[in-house]
Each structure stands twice: as C-alpha cells, then as structure tokens.
Amino acid sequence: MKILVIGTGYVGTTTSLIFCEKGHQVTGLDLDDRKIQALTSGKLHFYEPGLEELLTKHITNRNISFTTDTETAIKENDVIFICVGTPMGKEGSADLTFVKNVAESIGRYMNRYKVVVTKSTVPVGTAEKVTNWIIKNQPTPISFDVVSNPEFLREGSALYDALYPDRIVIGTTSEKARTIMEELYKDFQCPVVQTNPKASEMIKYAANSFLAMKISYINELARLCDELGINVNDVSKGIGLDHRIGPLFLRAGMGYGGSCFPKDVNALLQTAKENGHLLSILDSVVKVNASQPLYFMQKIKQALGGDLQGKTIAVLGLSFKANTDDTRESPSLIIIEKLLDDQVTVRAHDPVVHLDNSPLSKVVQQFETVEETVSGTDAVILCTDWDDYKSLNWGELKPLMKQPYIFDGRNMLDKRKVESLGFHYIGIANH
Numbered sequence: 500m501k502i503l504v505i506g507t508g509y510v511g512t513t514t515s516l517i518f519c520e521k522g523h524q525v526t527g528l529d530l531d532d533r534k535i536q537a538l539t540s541g542k543l544h545f546y547e548p549g550l551e552e553l554l555t556k557h558i559t560n561r562n563i564s565f566t567t568d569t570e571t572a573i574k575e576n577d578v579i580f581i582c583v584g585t586p587m588g589k590e591g592s593a594d595l596t597f598v599k600n601v602a603e604s605i606g607r608y609m610n611r612y613k614v615v616v617t618k619s620t621v622p623v624g625t626a627e628k629v630t631n632w633i634i635k636n637q638p639t640p641i642s643f644d645v646v647s648n649p650e651f652l653r654e655g656s657a658l659y660d661a662l663y664p665d666r667i668v669i670g671t672t673s674e675k676a677r678t679i680m681e682e683l684y685k686d687f688q689c690p691v692v693q694t695n696p697k698a699s700e701m702i703k704y705a706a707n708s709f710l711a712m713k714i715s716y717i718n719e720l721a722r723l724c725d726e727l728g729i730n731v732n733d734v735s736k737g738i739g740l741d742h743r744i745g746p747l748f749l750r751a752g753m754g755y756g757g758s759c760f761p762k763d764v765n766a767l768l769q770t771a772k773e774n775g776h777l778l779s780i781l782d783s784v785v786k787v788n789a790s791q792p793l794y795f796m797q798k799i800k801q802a803l804g805g806d807l808q809g810k811t812i813a814v815l816g817l818s819f820k821a822n823t824d825d826t827r828e829s830p831s832l833i834i835i836e837k838l839l840d841d842q843v844t845v846r847a848h849d850p851v852v853h854l855d856n857s858p859l860s861k862v863v864q865q866f867e868t869v870e871e872t873v874s875g876t877d878a879v880i881l882c883t884d885w886d887d888y889k890s891l892n893w894g895e896l897k898p899l900m901k902q903p904y905i906f907d908g909r910n911m912l913d914k915r916k917v918e919s920l921g922f923h924y925i926g927i928a929n930h
C-alpha cells in the first residue's frame with residue numbers, strides 16, 4: 500500500500516519504517532524542512548536506538564521518501580497517518596492545533612477516497628472533530644473515513660514495540676476502512692481490538708494512565724517502606740510475581756517523566772472535568788508524581804546536613820529515562836532546579852544529552868566523562884537509569900570525590916557493594 504505519514508517525530512518516523520519493513524511504500528511529510536533534509540540524507544533528528552540503520556536501509560531500497568510538499572503527498576496516497584504532536588495545552592488538555600492544521604490540509608487537497616488514521620494521542624472525540632475539519636475544507640464532497648489507531652511504543656525501544664506490539668487497536672465504524680486497516684496490519688502477530696473511534700481514543704489514555712498509576716503507587720509505598728526500613732524492590736518483586744499485578748512499571752524512583760505520561764494523565768483528567776467527573780485516583784497519581792523528586796531532595800538535604808549552599812554535586816543522567824535524549828518532564832531537571840535554588844554548584848553528565856543550546860548550559864557545567872563530572876564533588880545523584888551508570892567502577896571514582904555520598908534516584912546500585920567501598924548510600928527505600 501502507499502502510505503503517507505504526517506509528522507516525523509518518534510511516532511511518525513517509527514511508524515513509517517515499520518510499514519516499510521512490512522513491504523509498504525511510505526512517504527514521510529513534515530513542514531520542518533531541516534528535519535526532512537536530515538531524514539532524506541539518512542540522519543535522525545532525535546536519538547532512538549536502531550532506527551537510523553533501518554532508515555538507511557529503506558532509503559537505499561527506495562521504500563521511503565520524505566517531502567514538505569503537503570498537496571502532492573496527500574493527492575498521491577490513500578492511507579494517511581496523522582502523527583503530529585499534541586502538546587499539553589490550556590489547563591492540561593491536549594492542544595490539537597497541529598492535528599487541526601493537518602485535517603484541514605487533507606480536506607483541501609483530497610482528490611479521491613482516503614483513510615485518515617489518527618495515531619497521535621488525541622482526546623476522546625477527536626476522530627469526530629477531524630471528520631468535521633476535513634469536510635469543512637473540502638472544495639467538493641469526496642468520501643473518506645477517519646480511523647483511530649493509537650500507538651503504544653516507548654521511546655528507547657520504539658522499534659521493537661512498534662514491530663511487536665502487544666495489541667493493535669482499530670477504532671472505526673466503517674467496514675471499508677476496517678478492511679484496509681486489517682490488510683495494512685496483516686503481518687503483525689498480535690491480537691487486534693476492533694472498536695469505535697471513541698473507545699479506541701480512550702484505550703490509549705487509559706493504558707498510559709494505568710501505567711502511571713502503577714508507578715505512583717509504588718513510589719508512594721516506597722516512602723512508607725523508607726520509614727519502616729523495608730526494601731521496596733523486594734515488595735515490587737513480591738507483588739509483581741502475582742500474574743494479576745504483573746512485574747512491570749513497579750520500579751520505584753523519582754517519578755515518571757517524558758512526553759507522554761505527564762501529558763496524557765493530565766489530558767484525561769481534563770476530559771473528565773469537562774464532562775463533570777473527577778477521576779480521583781488519577782488526581783492523586785499526579786500529586787504523588789509531582790512530590791516524588793521533592794521527597795528525594797529532602798532526603799539528600801537531610802543526609803548532607805540540611806544546608807546545601809556552597810556544595811558541589813554531580814548529577815548523572817539528564818534524560819527522563821535511559822536510551823533516549825528526551826529531557827521533557829525529566830525528574831533530573833527538577834532535581835537540578837532545586838539544587839540551583841539551594842546555591843549548589845551542579846556538574847552534570849549524560850551519555851547522549853548535550854545541554855549546549857539549553858538555558859541550563861549557562862548555570863550547569865556538563866562534562867564528557869563521569870570521572871570529570873564527579874571530581875571534587877560532595878555527592879553524586881543518579882537521576883537516569885542508563886546502563887553505563889550501573890557498571891561504573893565506584894572504587895575508582897571515590898578518591899576523586901570530596902565526600903563519598905551516592906544518592907540513587909533509580910535504585911540502580913547494589914547498596915551493600917557501594918557501602919563496602921566506604922560510600923554513604925541512599926536510594927528510594929533501597930534498604
């Protein structure tokens with residue numbers, strides 16, 4: 500099939516490439532000429548393991564091309580995926596400006612029947628809005644269908660998640676569109692949930708919110724475990740082995756970040772509010788998450804004598820999680836902000852994030868190696884769960900530091916091992 504994917508971010512680029520893998524012909528469209536130029540020359544404009552290799556492969560095989568020409572791209576393709584951003588807008592609701600612009604263009608340039616698929620995470624009722632935006636902009640009526648087909652990929656493992664999804668959700672009331680979507684996904688080995696667009700849109704929010712809830716649950720429990728001297732990792736293991744609970748998303752830490760969970764939980768809360776409901780569990784999920792980095796900061800302060808002014812602290816990890824260069828809503832940045840408020844000199848490191856163009860680069864020194872970063876510091880705070888940090892030689896790092904304090908915001912290290920090297924170690928209820 501000839502597919503057009505509009506938006507070349509994590510979701511759009513990954514979606515494009517997995518459809519190439521399944522033998523389809525894909526055009527990637529973006530208004531940002533720099534992104535299109537980079538992709539055309541085989542370069543990704545973001546960090547995602549494995550994706551660039553696949554991009555090169557499909558450019559060479561001519562399965563994918565990129566363009567900024569909206570009109571031609573819409574006219575030449577019959578299945579159009581909308582993968583543009585839906586950032587957090589007013590009062591937490593999703594901002595649909597980009598989706599609206601795309602829908603209007605589709606209406607304007609439509610020349611024959613199209614299936615328009617929303618893959619971006621969009622609030623319940625958006626398929627209906629997209630339908631209306633298209634109709635309003637059609638010079639003459641041409642039939643089309645709008646399908647909701649949410650994406651569940653994670654940054655850092657986008658390719659694997661998109662190639663081997665747990666399920667595919669197809670939300671449409673049109674038999675014609677359903678048949679086309681089934682054909683498109685026929686080589687994927689997983690259950691397909693057929694439903695209407697509204698339920699499909701809700702499934703995406705409900706899934707992300709549920710996972711966020713698991714994280715806030717274990718984080719809040721971790722605070723009690725800390726008080727009681729209980730290792731929360733053992734609790735996660737003990738409850739996660741129950742099949743009804745499952746082991747994933749029970750890692751206590753500094754709270755969830757990224758471009759999805761914070762945005763999506765807030766958007767669902769906003770949808771509920773607009774419809775006269777309060778989702779009280781999710782309301783608490785947000786509160787627990789917002790206070791988790793502050794809880795950790797309190798522990799850091801306490802351990803270092805209450806006043807951090809004049810101290811030098813190394814922050815290891817800037818991205819919101821490992822294997823991505825995304826710093827959106829990263830707990831690490833919250834910790835840095837608090838440290839700076841307390842007049843701390845912050846030295847930072849990340850294997851892939853570079854602060855070069857960020858305002859933070861003016862107040863935070865970033866170093867190429869962990870050794871340089873921890874030199875002369877009063878403490879190290881582990882903020883991101885990069886594998887690189889799990890395998891550090893702490894015996895060699897200790898003499899470089901002024902004081903041997905490790906604050907492990909991801910419970911990555913073996914407490915006993917680093918304590919045996921003479922470190923003071925504090926994790927998140929990692930006893």
Ligand code: UDX
Pocket residue numbers: 650651652653654655707710714747748749750751752753754755756757758759760819820
């Ligand atoms: C998430 C969803 O997993 C994915 O299905 C959806 O399509 C997009 O949003 P992503 O934001 O890429 O993916 O990251 P994810 O791996 O889910 O982690 C989200 C946050 O939760 C990260 O900050 C991570 O560090 C944190 N987390 C995750 C925990 O604190 N503990 C856990 O046990 C798991």
